[in-house]
Amino acid sequence: MTLVKTQKLCAAEARVTRVEHPCRAHVRLHFALPSFPKSDPGQFVQISAHPNRDDAPRELCWPTDEMPRPMMADWSAEDAFLRRPFSLADRRELADGRSELTVISRAIGRGTRWLDSLQIGDALNISGPLGRGFRLPAQSDTCILVGGGVGIPPLIYLARQLCEARFSDVVVILGAMSRDLLPVVLTAEPACNGAARECVLLADGVSYPSIVATNDGTLGIRGLVTDALREHVSHAGILADHTHVFACGPERMLHAVAEQTRALGLHCQLCIERMMGCGMGTCLSCVTAVNDASRPAGWRWGLACGEGPVFDRDRLKWD
Amino acid sequence: MNCATPNATDPRLATDLCGVRLRTPILTASGTCGYGPEYADVLDYRRLGGFTTKSVTLRERPGNNPERIVEVRAGMLNAIGLANVGMDRFMVEKLPFIRTMPTAVFVNVAGHSMDDYVRVAETLDGADGLAGIELNVSCPNVSDGLMFGTDARLLRELVAAVRGVTRRGKLIVKLTPNVTDICDLARAAIDGGADALSMINTYVGMAIDTQNWKPMLANVTGGLSGPAIRPLALYLIHRVYRGVAREAKIPIIGMGGIQSTRDAIEFFLVGASAVAVGTALFIDPTLPVKIADGLCEYLESKNLQSVSELIGQVKLPA
Ligand SMILES: Cc1cc2nc3c(=O)[nH]c(=O)nc-3n(C[C@H](O)[C@H](O)[C@H](O)COP(=O)(O)OP(=O)(O)OC[C@H]3O[C@@H](n4cnc5c(N)ncnc54)[C@H](O)[C@@H]3O)c2cc1C
Ligand SMILES: Cc1cc2nc3c(=O)[nH]c(=O)nc-3n(C[C@H](O)[C@H](O)[C@H](O)COP(=O)(O)O)c2cc1C
Ligand code: FES
Numbered sequence: 001m002t003l004v005k006t007q008k009l010c011a012a013e014a015r016v017t018r019v020e021h022p023c024r025a026h027v028r029l030h031f032a033l034p035s036f037p038k039s040d041p042g043q044f045v046q047i048s049a050h051p052n053r054d055d056a057p058r059e060l061c062w063p064t065d066e067m068p069r070p071m072m073a074d075w076s077a078e079d080a081f082l083r084r085p086f087s088l089a090d091r092r093e094l095a096d097g098r099s100e101l102t103v104i105s106r107a108i109g110r111g112t113r114w115l116d117s118l119q120i121g122d123a124l125n126i127s128g129p130l131g132r133g134f135r136l137p138a139q140s141d142t143c144i145l146v147g148g149g150v151g152i153p154p155l156i157y158l159a160r161q162l163c164e165a166r167f168s169d170v171v172v173i174l175g176a177m178s179r180d181l182l183p184v185v186l187t188a189e190p191a192c193n194g195a196a197r198e199c200v201l202l203a204d205g206v207s208y209p210s211i212v213a214t215n216d217g218t219l220g221i222r223g224l225v226t227d228a229l230r231e232h233v234s235h236a237g238i239l240a241d242h243t244h245v246f247a248c249g250p251e252r253m254l255h256a257v258a259e260q261t262r263a264l265g266l267h268c269q270l271c272i273e274r275m276m277g278c279g280m281g282t283c284l285s286c287v288t289a290v291n292d293a294s295r296p297a298g299w300r301w302g303l304a305c306g307e308g309p310v311f312d313r314d315r316l317k318w319d
Numbered sequence: 320m321n322c323a324t325p326n327a328t329d330p331r332l333a334t335d336l337c338g339v340r341l342r343t344p345i346l347t348a349s350g351t352c353g354y355g356p357e358y359a360d361v362l363d364y365r366r367l368g369g370f371t372t373k374s375v376t377l378r379e380r381p382g383n384n385p386e387r388i389v390e391v392r393a394g395m396l397n398a399i400g401l402a403n404v405g406m407d408r409f410m411v412e413k414l415p416f417i418r419t420m421p422t423a424v425f426v427n428v429a430g431h432s433m434d435d436y437v438r439v440a441e442t443l444d445g446a447d448g449l450a451g452i453e454l455n456v457s458c459p460n461v462s463d464g465l466m467f468g469t470d471a472r473l474l475r476e477l478v479a480a481v482r483g484v485t486r487r488g489k490l491i492v493k494l495t496p497n498v499t500d501i502c503d504l505a506r507a508a509i510d511g512g513a514d515a516l517s518m519i520n521t522y523v524g525m526a527i528d529t530q531n532w533k534p535m536l537a538n539v540t541g542g543l544s545g546p547a548i549r550p551l552a553l554y555l556i557h558r559v560y561r562g563v564a565r566e567a568k569i570p571i572i573g574m575g576g577i578q579s580t581r582d583a584i585e586f587f588l589v590g591a592s593a594v595a596v597g598t599a600l601f602i603d604p605t606l607p608v609k610i611a612d613g614l615c616e617y618l619e620s621k622n623l624q625s626v627s628e629l630i631g632q633v634k635l636p637a
Pocket of ligand 3: 275281303
């Protein structure tokens with residue numbers, strides 16, 4: 001049931017439609033909602049582990065002489081309290097008119113373990129789409145998608161959008177610690193020499209030439225995605241001014257991608273992660289330093305959930 | 320037994336809070352709902368009792384370094400550090416939207432010195448479209464934030480000074496639980512001329528990362544909010560209502576971990592005239608409307624004509 005819906009934002013109950021385990025560490029959840037506003041890759045949703053419990057009193061009849069039953073069952077101590085942010089990893093419109101969203105989650109704590117336990121038909125409460133996503137360049141430009149580990153999900157949705165917009169010059173560089181931590185389905189063995197080849201099924205029907213790097217060398221090249229990026233750019237003979245790098249991953253990786261792309265003069269957008277309390281700009285917790293010439297100090301705190309999570313490289317202040 | 324149409328604008332929910340007509344007794348708490356535009360897409364302000372803005376200070380404050388929040392069992396710690404654009408920009412950038420909001424709006428004011436508070440309060444009192452101000456004398460996350468909130472003499476002086484420049488709007492004083500005897504502070508606020516009390520702000524707390532032995536918050540300490548503090552908040556409201564506010568006929572806006580209709584009813588029963596939802600808005604911004612709907616059903620089931628029939632009616636042992 002949709003609780004609230006406007007054109008920009010919806011907070012609604014979704015039902016799990018498919019559960020996949022692309023690798024040991026990640027679960028790929030698909031869930032359907034009656035509808036979902038327009039969204040962009042890089043935007044995220046906030047997921048609550050308490051699907052609509054708070055909605056219960058509509059059907060309740062308060063007993064006259066007893067205390068009423070709580071609207072929300074008291075949450076058990078192990079339950080995650082706040083919502084948890086997840087990048088949209090895909091989105092499709094279903095034949096029956098519903099929207100199907102995908103997130104890929106790595107179980108690291110209370111909330112993500114709960115997501116991991118969900119089964120088809122289970123309910124979860126979604127609000128979104130939130131934040132600002134990736135901005136697409138000209139269709140003829142070169143796009144390089146660089147994803148590290150748990151930063152891969154938004155790039156999958158981006159690949160879907162590039163595919164639908166008929167971008168043809170796209171290369172995907174994916175990295176993980178090890179083979180069984182890479183949250184995608186392989187259709188062929190990735191090259192160990194850094195050559196881009198179609199070996200990854202990014203999303204249903206979406207595939208682009210890809211390079212895979214693992215820290216331990218169990219898949220693709222041994223090393224970091226930034227090694228793969230440097231290697232690829234030096235061989236591919238790209239036009240710097242018409243090349244856009246889109247990256248998401250651990251902070252250190254983003255740092256390295258920022259430095260590399262700056263040195264090479266490539267455009268670059270980075271999707272960052274911050275601790276988020278609300279995802280809607282009210283708690284002011286998700287700050288990151290952004291350059292702002294209009295401020296005396298030359299910078300200010302920007303909200304990752306509002307101005308981001310995707311930022312142009314030069315907007316972020318690196319220390 | 321159910322209300323024919325559960326409706327947050329049911330007349331039984333209409334509440335008079337120190338002379339301000341509220342559609343429902345459910346408000347939003349400062350710092351958890353921004354300045355209005357943030358939730359405009361999801362929360363129907365026509366069905367909200369009242370809205371309290373994030374704290375405004377005389378000068379802009381960038382706020383603390385991250386991490387600024389951490390989730391803990393049954394709640395969260397925050398050390399935002401009163402990040403806000405400052406009064407001048409507030410008047411230009413935030414107030415125009417606030418004026419269009421179809422609900423009673425209270426602007427929360429914080430400061431470093433008596434003079435800071437007075438200047439901000441005076442400016443706001445001159446602005447149209449506000450129901451009043453809420454004095455935040457209880458922020459635990461700035462170095463001198465608790466100064467006024469923990470010293471009864473200072474608090475009385477501050478409230479009296481702000482009272483002097485608050486002629487059109489109502490003056491609410493928000494109390495901190497981080498004191499030995501909250502009744503002393505409540506009395507001081509009332510003596511200074513407060514129209515209402517709101518309570519409580521957050522409890523000072525800490526969380527440590529056991530991997531690297533560092534505090535989870537850059538500010539080291541933070542304010543604990545959420546269901547973890549609900550019983551504590553309930554108790555302090557109970558004390559202030561019985562000890563000070565009932566006799567002085569000063570209403571209390573109760574807050575601290577409210578997440579459901581049931582929680583809100585508990586607060587009314589110990590003496591709150593209205594309640595505010597804070598941290599729980601992060602999980603569901605529409606909660607104040609749902610609580611109002613639930614309250615309407617509850618009144619129906621108990622055959623009550625108004626929320627005022629609940630206030631302070633907890634049945635204590637003889
Ligand atoms: C915009 C955005 C997009 C994200 N997209 C994805 C995604 O697509 N897939 C995915 O698996 N994860 C994603 N994350 C991270 C995900 O939100 C956290 O892993 C999750 O909130 C942890 O919840 P938990 O209850 O399992 O962990 P907790 O038990 O709360 O904490 C476990 C650990 O995770 C850290 N943590 C908690 N919350 C966050 C957070 N919001 N960001 C970073 N670290 C956190 C804690 O500090 C702690 O070390 C994203 C985060 C953001 C901000
Ligand atoms: C992230 C956050 C920011 C807050 N900022 C303010 C503030 O600026 N001024 C203020 O008076 N109270 C502030 N508070 C306190 C709340 O208004 C409220 O008093 C407290 O959180 C208890 O209610 P709750 O448990 O429902 O959140 C803040 C609370 C949180 C969680
Ligand atoms: S997450 Fe609350 S302001 Fe960004």
